[in-house]
Amino acid sequence: MLRALSVVAAIGIGALGVAFAAGEAEHPHNYPYSFDSPVGGYDMAQVQRGFQVYNQVCAACHGMDHLAYRHLGEEGGPFAAYNVRDHETGEEKMQVGRPEHGGLFVDVVDNPWVRSIAESHTISDVDPNSGQLTDRPGRISDHFRRPFPNEIAARASNGGAYPPDLSVITSARHGGADYIRSLLVGYDGHNEGALYGNLYFPGGMIAMPPPLVEGAVSYADGTATTVEQYATDVSAYLQWAADPHMEQRKRTGIVVLAFLIALAGLMWLAYKTIWRTEAH
Ligand code: HEC
CATH class of the missing domain: 1.10.760.10 (Cytochrome c-like domain)
Incomplete structure (x- = not known):
């Protein structure tokens, strides 16, 4: 031992x-x-x-x-923008980040935060007239600058x-x-x-x-x-x-789980009803 x-x-x-x-x-x-x-x-x-x-x-x-710059402003992205109506003044205001409730998602094309992030980068691209490589400000459709x-x-x-x-x-x-x-x-x-x-x-x-x-x-x-x-x-x-897409996936998971629990409950009730008169 x-x-x-x-x-x-x-x-x-x-x-x-x-x-x-x-x-x-x-x-x-x-x-x-x-x-x-x-x-x-x-x-x-x-x-x-x-x-x-x-x-x-x-x-x-x-x-x-x-990643492209536009991904930052898509729904579920960190710079997604929303139009929110002020309760008191009734005025509509654009804000970055998901509001507590309500709010209308702003298409990324109209998102000023994402545009300014994209434009702050210099992208090397082919000049459409001369065919030479040239620098231009980034666009939201550009992939992150390398x-x-x-x-x-x-x-x-x-x-x-x-x-x-x-x-x-x-x-x-x-x-x-x-x-x-x-x-x-x-x-x-x-x-x-x-x-x-x-x-x-x-x-x-x-x-x-x-x-x-x-x-x-x-x-x-x-x-x-x-x-x-x-x-x-x-x-x-x-x-x-x-x-x-993690948040979306988790939300879907919760809905599926709730559905399955409800279905299990229904099955149990059905079982009880069908076998009500039988001794088993
Ligand atoms: C000056 C250049 C430089 C900067 C700035 C830099 N890195 Fe790195 N990073 C490197 C190099 C070079 C390697 C490869 C290291 C190696 O293989 O020994 C590396 C490797 C890594 C790795 C891979 C480690 C692994 O397990 O293989 C991660 C993750 C990382 N960096 C994250 C970051 C993050 C986050 C930042 C910003 C906060 C950052 N780096 C800033 C040069 C840099």
Whole structure:
């Protein structure tokens, strides 16, 4: 018995040793996001702030090829606009973000927030007259501007490492938004050349310099401008980008569930009625 135990212990210690030698990353911290629960939706103010962080910081190195500017203003998007009638004055006003109740969705073509985001980016395009490449302001139909023209240029600017596209990164990485959030706050300060120690990155050293600095992005809604808050918000935004139809899916799920419960109730009543006179 003792011998068996010591063998098990030896194997255990051996396995631990291997794990450490391989630079086993820490398990991501489980942050209580609003979208974690089976019925929870996105906190759109948070997704808006997260877009701001992506746009002002991460977009310098990471593209999001699957997204066009118009996606930001579609129903379920962080900058969706609604026309809301003021109860007292009766005046109609356009606002960004879903109102508590009522409100008429504004087609993304007429959404001034999305238009201004698109126009703030410079897109390289073929000039319709000269046929030469030329710069023009972005349109809502444009896909997000790419930081580098190709992978070679991206690697050349990043010490040989490739900043992956972030369109579906929360689905592509185990741990999703929790992993991204932990990664962004997980720098341990031990650098080796162009590699930065990070507790959550497999292998322990990442080629991405710590991207977030306290106060670097200003928030209009008074939310704290700390590294941790930026990391939390940008990860929520990346989660939305990878799964923009989650809210719709959860709503459908609830309706289907309610229907099934009602159906089960009806079946039970029918059963009781049909077998009422029979002893069984
Ligand atoms: C200066 C350029 C730069 C900036 C700015 C930057 N990154 Fe990165 N990022 C990189 C590089 C390079 C890699 C590849 C690292 C590697 O493979 O070691 C990377 C990798 C990543 C990864 C993938 C990690 C993995 O598991 O493979 C994520 C997620 C990420 N970055 C998110 C972000 C977010 C979010 C921001 C903005 C807050 C950001 N990055 C800003 C350069 C950058």
